[in-house]
Every structure is written in structure tokens, then in C-alpha cells.
Amino acid sequence: MKFTFNLILAFALLGTTTIFAQEGKVKKGNKKYEQYAFVDAQQAYLKVIDNGFHSADILQKLADSYYFTANYESAAKWYGALYENYKSDMSSEYLYRYAQSLKSVKRYETSNEIMEQFYAINGSDNRTVFFAQERAYLDKIAELERFEVSKVDFNSKLSDFAPSYYMDKLVFASNGRENSAGQRTHDWNEQPFLDLYIISNKSSEGKKNIDELSGKINTKFHESTAVFTKSGDTIYFTRNNYTKGKYRKDANGTNRLKLYRGVKKENGNWEIEELPFNNNQYSVAHPALSPDGKTLYFASDMPGGKGGSDLYKVQILTEGFSEPMSLGDAVNTKERETFPFVSADNKLYFSSDGHVGLGGLDVFVMDLDENASGKEVYNLGKPINSYIDDFSLIIDSNDGSGYFASNRKGGLGDDDIYSFKRLAPLEIECAQQLEGVVIDNKSKQPIENAKVLLLDEDNMMLSETVSTASGAFSFELDCSKAYSVRSTKDGYSTEEKTLASSSENNIKLERKLQLKKGQDLTVSPIKVGSDLAKILNLNPIYFDLDRYNIRKDAALELQKVIAVLKEYPTMKIDVRSHTDSRGKDSYNKILSERRAHATMNYIVETGGINRSRVTGNGYGETALVNQCSNGVQCADYVHEENRRSEFIVVAN
Template identity: 40%
Template sequence: MKKLYILFLILATSNVFAQNDKTKKADKLYNRLEFVKAAEEYQEIAIEEADAYVYEQLANCYYNLFKTKDAERWYSQTISEGNTKPDVYYKYAQMLKANGKYQQHNEFMAKFAKAKPRDKRAIAFNKNPNYIPQILAKVTKFEVKNSEINTKNSDFGAISAGNTVYFTSTRDGGRKYGWNDQPYLDIYMATYDGDGELSNAIALSKDINTKFHEGTVSFSPDGKTMYFTRENYYDGKFKKSEEGQGTLNLYTATMSGGEWTNVKSVPFNNDEYSVGHPAVSADGKTLYFASDMPGGLGQSDLYKVAINSDGSFGEPENLGGDINTEGREFFPYISSNNTLYFSSDGHLGIGGLDVFAARVKDASYGAVRNLGTPLNSNADDFSFTFNEESKKGFVASNREGGKGDDDIYEVNLVNPICDVDFVITVTDKETGVILSGAKVVLADDQGNSVGTKTTDAEGKVVFKVECDKSSQLEASIDGYVPEKLDVSSGDNPERSIGIPLAPIEEIIEEEVIVLNPIYFDFDKHNVRQDAAFELDKVVSVMTKYPNMVIKVETHTDFRGPASYNQRLSERRAKSTVQYIISKGIDASRLSSEGKGESTPLIDCKKCTDEEHQQNRRSDFIIVSKD
């Protein structure tokens, strides 16, 4: 898969060192990114005396070539040999997903999440482990059509510039690159014929295309400056990093006499890391790009840099954790309405790389959303560009059914991409005074948190959500009763939502803390999500009153033997107390008692499911306050 070279070739290496004489040749090929030949060598070793190391290297070869079935097979082998590296679990999960094995994908993502619980990818998965059906069920936003411009080789990175479409391709042969035994990449231009199909592909001049890789491109608003990616080849010299690896750099060219000339290197290029995938904002003042420069969050991050009026550049800025993950973020594109589109394998997707979108407003980024099928597939989907006015664009993919390795697909918007700003104000319920510093959590309709913000000096936070989407909002601050709201976004551009919080004293009576019922599932003692929200109120009360002592009493329904229910209620009482302790309350201030089925709230002989659930409850008795 040729385009993977443009996806930052140095990231494919893992500083591999040979383990013995038999692996030296294969390792050498692997470290030179000649994955086709390396795989052949590892295969021969695997037949005779393979181990977990060889299996992993073989799997990595196929992973980098996006031969998903072969990669899945060898990742399975290395894991069966005892390889428990989190990165192996993650890559194996991605290959399972690409092969449509979603249940097994979830199994190994869970292993990855357990091994690296602080990884953003793990956190996102744990919040919503069954996210794939949700993405597949999204309303279709785009239609896609395989372009007539494609060849049997790799074609991607299409972008319109007036009546011309520029793209990257390996179509014209020439010397081959060892990654996947395809020719080197060049930049081409094409026009539409009388039938509205792209045709007449012409390679750009030798000022732009060299014997090394080129692609992808972006343009200044006036069309006179082109920004493009090339290997580190400039002024007739090809440079490598200290480790002997080639890197990608960004260059500019200007239009003169109908040709692109005057190629210049941008000042933030570096021999030791890659900088590529340019995207210029509609006002021409910002250049977005991808890089694996030191200090990033993941394998490749998105950055931006100011383009000054004289053509010089500011200092590159990482787009931060709202956009970047520990995985790979590539191919940014910024549209005329300030929507940032990009490809990632770190955000929750349905294949390898998926296309995502986030609105840019006042230097911050809205929620990252997966653009769903058919724009995305279980393969790699990338280099998305889109004209907000014509509602047309391009995406590249190596999905099944294409004409070649990577194909360009023409995109047409059929349902609007719609956002609503939730403008939330948190106030004191009794006085109406604004509450700055309150925590507001936005969750999806399943209760999975998708963002947390703190109210400003005006008591406000703003969340950007999709139109016609159900969500939950939770607001909390010390000294007040937390509040939860179910909200629907509708389709108005902005919706104002007030969340009044009652002083914590409202839920304190003489002998008890009055909460909404704390329910348990049948035959279970774990704290449910809805119960955790209510228990946080107890935490708030005990935080404000540091001498308060609480006794927790829990109850079961009538089903099952009384002796068993007694033991179950004791477990429920203990788990409730443990939750409160985990929030920082001293254990000496808490006691618990399981009451079993002895004191039902509803004394019924043939109880309904609802009546049974009401009997499975907890009470919070104030033993002392001062």
C-alpha cells in the first residue's frame, strides 16, 4: 500500500534489532522499510523455528502493507506464543476490526485498555465499548463513487483548485520503492471531460516531481502558492536522519507562466522527523500539517502554524488532546466554514484510518465525530477534502471493490453536517447567582462521557454537538446538589440551557440524606452508573460537613432464599461504602448494614419487576452531624 509511505515512513520502524544470525537479513530489510521482501524472509524463518519475535515482525510487515488477514493471522500467532505487548493487542484489534470481527476486536481492545488504562484510546473505548454499531447506524451523510481517474496502482490526495484537480499517484511506473514494491509517488493534475469525469492526468514538472516521493498538496486562497510534501530532497541533495531514515518535508512553490516553480523549504522542516500533509485555511492565515516531531501526543499529531502577511511562518503549535491521540492523526483539511477534517486510527472508528470532523471556533475544537459510512469503511479512509459551497469533495480508500491499491472516490454530500452549540449556564437555584468553577459533563444518550468543562466567570460553558442528537448534561460544584438533564439538540445553531443547582442542605433532613433511589440490578452488588450519580451527592454532603457520620443500609427484593438475600444486601452495603471512600471520604465516617428482605418498601406477594427494583434500595442515615 504505497500511501503508507506518505503516512510517515519512520513511524513504521520500531527500532528493531536482530536477535540472531537468521533474523539479521529480515530485520535489515524491515528497518529499510522493504516490507514485501522482509515478510518473505520472516516467512522462511517461521517455517523452521519461529518464536514470538518473528511472528510479531511478520505481523507488522502485513500491518504496514494493510494485508489485514495475514496480519491478523500472525498477530494471533505471536500472542499465542505469550506476546502480551499492549501495542500488539492494539494492532491485532485493528486488524480484527478491519476484517469485520467486531466481537473479537472488542475482546482485544479490552486487553489493550487493561494494559494501558491511561491511553486516550483505551479511555475512549472503555467509555463506549460497543461504539461500532452506533457508527454504522449513523444517518448517511455522503455518497461516494469510484473515480475514473484511478489506476491499478495507488491514487489518493485529490483536491480541487479551480477547474483543476491535483492528486498523488504511482501510475507512471519507474523505479520501485521497497515498502510494497510500487513506483515512487508523484503529483498529477487532471481536468473534467465533457461527461463530467476526471481525465487527462498530467504529471507536474520536474521542478516539483523528483526521483523521490511527492504528495499531497494544498493551495493559498489566491491559487498562486502551492504547499506540498516531498521526501527530504532539496537543492539537489537528499538527506537522512542520524538513524539513516528518510523523512518528509514541506515545500512551497509559486505559479509563474503556467508552471509551478521557485520551490522553497519551510523553516520548520527537520532532518530528524517528518513534516507533511499541508492544509491551508480559507483565509490563508494558517497552515495545518501532520508531524511526528518530539513533544507530540502520539505516533503522528496534527499541528498548525501562522502564515504571516509577508509569507513567513510563526511557530508550530500542537492541536492538543481534543484532536490528537496516542495513535496516528494524518491528512488535515480545513474547509471554508472552519471545519477541520482529518484521518485517524486513534479515535473510535470502524476500520484502519477513518475520516473525522471537528469544528474550529476561537482557537478551540468541538467534539470529534466519525463521519460514518460509506465515507468510512473497514479499510483505510484518508485524504478527505471537501468544498462547502458545492458540497462535493474527494476521499481516498483501499477498501474492497476498488480499481487499484488506493483509489480516489468522488464525494457528494446528501445530508447536512449539522452542529448545535449548547450554551450552558449554571446558577444557584435559590438566589440565581451564577456559579463559576462548576464542572459540567456532556454525555451521550447511553451515559458515556464525551467531554468535561468548567464554567467561566459568567457561569457558562459551551459544547458543540450534532443536530437532532440526544445527550445528557451533569453539573456539579462543592456545596450544591449535582443535577442531571436529558437534552435533545434539535437543529437550531444555538441552544441556551440553564442548570440551577440547589444548595446541598436541600437533601439533608434530620436523620437521613434524601436521594433518588439507589437501585441495584437483580442478583448484583456493583454500583451502577445511575447510582454513582446519586452517591456523589452523599460525597458532596460529607465534604461540606467533615464531621458527619453516615450509616448505609441496603435492602433486597423477595426473590431468592432469605439467607442469600441477607448476604447479598451486605455485599451491596459494602460496595456502596467503598464507592464513597474512593471519592476521598474517610472510612471511619461510614458504616454499613445489610437488611436483606426484612424491611421491604413494598410488601407484595406477586411483585412486578418495578416493585422488585424499588425494594432493592439503599438508605443513608445520619448518625451524627457535628
């Protein structure tokens, strides 16, 4: 400790003149920040920090400059530095912005930890709805009680689930009954394999006749989750990957689930075929049919999904099926979505542990539009859902009765089937409106033509408008969601307010945004000869080795260039493309020319910019930005610095 103290003192004495130099840079940065010239402020602050100097004020303003320009990754970085170095001095405002920035870059766990601290300090602040909303939502769905749930008398001491309507009968999966296949067990839990059974009397009263589903559906492996066409002559069901006596496994030795279709023949047996979109390497399971029988829904962990399992659909064609299509972000999460069912009134019911719920798998519902794409997802609440797994729900939309399975306490076996009756209408349509005004914070006069953005809870823009002559703006909102509304205008500060819509239909929320006028807001015109990449603080427009296609990260940066060209309709630019030194000089020249043309074409064709305003050329390896010339050994990421495009202003 003494040695460390002496080192610190020695460096302090040697660095006195350096500190004075850094103070000058800080003053420059502060001036730019006060003028809302955030890019210039960033450059000044970063130079100070690169020289080893920082303070709470510098880190706050640097992080804010990124936050208000929607660069949330950099904002999270510098709010994080503020938190690490000056946590005790960090106000709740910066805790909140830090948490929001973390959410925007999908660092949810850390965001929740920071929001906990914000909530502890500002429990009465209206912005705590972002954090408290989930808790309030959980309280609400725990009290919904839209249904009356009853036990049925046909459960076994093992697993019974996946009820399905079959004409006037009920089919379900079970492994708790003796059957013709005997009591073979599988390795997972040493329980018997599942088979499909049929109840000839599906009402809750009277003696039940339970038999194995006939027609050679069941095998010595698992069968479960069936759905039937209205005519009853076609069945879709889940089975282990066991086709024509062959038991197949994936690359890791796991036998996956597959979907099969059976068409009933005159002798009562089912003619079974495997569906063509199955795969030995992943599972496809739990079928559901649309009311018209033309669309098949299912769950799968196929590559490209969002989570453990996602919901998909295919069109049932005269010959075969369409390609599987994900139901999208409205339904699928990073966790499990499974056991779909579509009711006669075209509502999709499914189970998930990725949407906000009471615990484990909960049952959710959403309306489907004419194209079977999703709208808003709603939790069915208690008593359908519990704090354990609740799944495989089916419902008769005419009378609101149905069945589902759960492994909640109080059942007879591992999974049990329950019946239910709907007590109240299932109203799931809900919309609200945000009405606001943008005013000057001193004069209180309305500000016209201010840009107003509606952002979701991850700071992604949902909608954009401008204020009217009276400063007014409005947005349509979904219920039970968190939002931010942000306003900007040249010469003014950026102002942001947060809000959360409730579950009540057709109400209005109000917000007032007060913008602060800047002190010195003379904006220097962009000079001829300037590089827009530097002025806009663009990430480099990189290309992959030997390629000239526009990468996704490059497209994002090109959109910023397009925005400037639209803002300045007389501006013209020259696109200059460069390669690294690898490969022949002549080849690199051709490659860079192709990259320049690809960049120009993107700006013109995608951005809608007149071609007369964009010129360009390729310069090959003639203008390297580092030492990696011919024959010099460099890492790929160092070479990548030379694979770039510049955007030189040639007229303004």
C-alpha cells in the same frame, strides 16, 4: 497446602489481641466516615491496613473517601484492592466507581474491562450511557448517509489519493502510472515512488486527460499531497527529505517527509524551497491552506505531540513563517490525525484513528473560529467513512461535491479516489442544557448555596456553580458527550449523578441531587500551630536538588493551601522550607530561604493572597525528617523527603 494452613492457624492464635485493637481503629474510621470527615477516616483506615487487616467494608469506605475528594489515583488503588480481594462481594456501584477512577488516571483498557462487567450487571442503568455511548454513536454514524459516493474512472491498479483543487483542474498523487522518472521502487512495499498528476477535466463525465504535473515538481522520490493558492501561482506539497540533490535520513536511518513551497516562474517551472520548520528527525507533511491563504495547516510527528501524528498550523508571514502551533486537544489524540483540508466556509476536515470512528482512518469535520482554534469534532459517517482507511478529503462548500481516498473493498487498486455529492446539509452545531435541583434527601426541601460541579468523562472539572434558593442549577452541555454532576455542601454527603448528552440540538436534560445530612457535623477549627500539609493530607511540596523553582506537582498542592486561605480570610501561615543534608550547611540555609520565598510568592502572586497573611523562613538542614544527615549515604528519593515546605498556622 497443609503446611500453609498450619501457619495461618498459628498466626491467628498469636494475633487475637491485635485484632481487638484494630477493631477500635475501624470504629473510629467508620465514625469519621459517617461524619464525612474523609481525611480523618482515611488516616484511621490506612493504619488498620498497614497493620495487615482489611475487609470489604474498610476498602469500600477508604476508596470512597478518596473518590469523593477527587483523589482518583488513590481511589483507583483502593477500589483495585477491593476488586482483587472481594470481587464476588463487590456491588455494581463499586465496579462503576472503580471504572471511573481508572479512566481519570488514563488506565483506559482496564477501565473498559471493569465497565464491561458493570454493563453486564446493569444494562438498564442510565449510567451505562458512559459505556454504551460509543456503541450508539457508531450505530448513528453508520447510518448518517449524508453523501452519495461514486467511483471515478482515473484510478490505477496501485495507489491513487490526495486529490487537490488547482484552478479548474484536479491534482492527485499516484504511483500506478509510467512517468519520466521511470518505475523506480522503494523498499517499504516494493512499489514505485509517488508523483503528482493533473487532470485537465475534473468533472465526473467525459474523457480525462491525465498528465504528470509540469514544472519540475516531481523527482525520483515521493511527491504527494499538494495544495495551491487561489491564484494558482504557489504550491505547497509533500516530498521525501530530498533537497538540492541531497537525500537525508534521521538518526535511525529513515528518510522523513518534508514540506516544500513552489512559486511559479514565467517559464512555467516552479522555484522550489524547503519550509524552515522541517526537520531531519521527524516528518512534516500534508499541507492545507485557510480560505484567506494566510494560514498553513499540516500533519507532523514532531516532539511534544499527543500521538502518532498531530495537526499543526503556522502563519504565513511576509518574511517566513510563525512557529508551529498544535491545534490542541479538540483535534489531536494519542493516535493519528492527518490529511487536513480547510473548506471555503472555514471548516476543517481531517482523518483520524484516534476519535471514535468506524475503523481505521475516518474523516472528521469541525468548525474553526476566527482564531482557527477548534470546537467540536464530528464524524462524517457512512458512506464517506468505512471500516478501512478513509482520508485526504476535499470539498467544494458551494455545491457540496468533492473527492476523497479510501482503501475499502471494491476499488481498483490499493488506494482509490472516490467522488461524492452532499445530499443533506452538514449541520454540526449542537448544544444542550442541563437543569437540576439539589434537595435534602429526607425533607425534600431545596438546599441553597450547595456547590455543584460539572465533570467530564475523565472526572475533570469543566464548570462550577452554586444552587439557588430553590436549589436550582444549570450547565451548558456539548452534544454526544458523557458527564457527571456532583454536589457538595458542608454538613452533607456528596452526591453524584451521571448523564450523557445526545446528538439532538437544543434539548434539556434534568437531574435531581439528594444530599444526606451528616450525623455529627461539628467542624473543629484549625488550631494555631497546626501544619496545613498534614490537615489537608497534602503531597509534600518537593523541590529539585539545588533548585528553588515551583515544580508543577508542587503548584498543584499549593493551590490547595490557597483554597484554605481563601476559605478562612483571617488565617495566617508561616512557610517553613527545608533542604536535605547534601552541600554546605551555609549554602543549604540560603537555598531553603529562597525556596521559602518562592513558595510565599506563589501563594501571594498566583493565589491572590494578601502578603501580610504569609510569612516564611528557611531552615536549611536543621530539621531533617530521617537519618540522612551529613556523611550518611542515602538514595536520592530518601534525601528528597527532606526537601520540603511546611505551612504552620500562626493565626486563625
